[in-house]
Amino acid sequence: MKYWLMKSEPEAFSIDDLQARPGQTEPWDGVRNYQARNFMRDDMRIGDQVFFYHSNCEVPGIVGIMEVAGKSYPDPTAFDPQSKYFDPKSSPDQPRWFLVEVKYIRHTRRTIPLAELKEHDPLENMPLVRKGNRLSIMPVTKEQWDDILRLE
DNA sequence: GCCAACGTTGGC
DNA sequence: GCCAACGTTGGC
Known part of the structure; x- marks a missing residue:
């Protein structure tokens, strides 16, 4: 089993929004970055654990x-001209963007602020805490995962 | 294939 | 709201 971190702007989609879908999975759509896409398309497996950021x-x-609750498939919002994630270069025949389904497990006991993660030396290699990082989906090592949960 | 211009992300 | 960092686009 692998570990991940996925970012979302709470105004667009928050952990509370995810919780409000009990028993349902949610498509993590709108990702338009190749590295993040590749993680979803190629590396994520059902059952992988994910931090919601x-x-x-x-x-x-x-x-x-x-x-992670469903394997990857083409992101349908890329095909929808009405969607803000529409990408005319992606087609059902030749999809460019992919997503996975996720499901809610739990809130952390508190928000673990980025500022705190940055001060925690064992996490200094996480892309998340590095200057200028914009990757919205990244792998997390088991060690990092356990470390972060100890900060909870 | 280079690189300037532009757009986006996201912390602060 | 500002702006640094970075990805993408497009002219050449």
């Missing part, structure tokens, strides 16, 4: 845990 908000940080 709130970005671009008052207190950016880890707010919960979810689980």
Whole structure:
């Protein structure tokens, strides 16, 4: 089993929004970055554990845990001209963007702020805490996962 | 294939 | 709201 971290702006989609879908999976759509796409398309497996991270908000940080609940498939929002994620270069025949389904597991007991993660030396190699990092989906090692949960 | 211009992300 | 960092686009 692998571990991951996925970012979302809470104004667009928050951990509370995910929780509000009990027993349902949620498609993690709208990712338009090749590296992040490749993680979803090629490396994520059902059952992988994922930190939910709130970005671009008052207190950016880890707010919960979810689980990969469905294998990857082409992101349908890329085909929809009405969608803000529409990409005319992606077609059902030759899809460019992919997503996975996720499901809610739990909130963390508190928001674990980015500022705190940055001060925690064992996490210094995480892309998340490195300057200028914009990757919205990244792998997390088992050691990092356990470390972060100890900060909870 | 280079690289300047532009757009986006996301912390602060 | 600002702006640094970075990815993408397109002219040449």
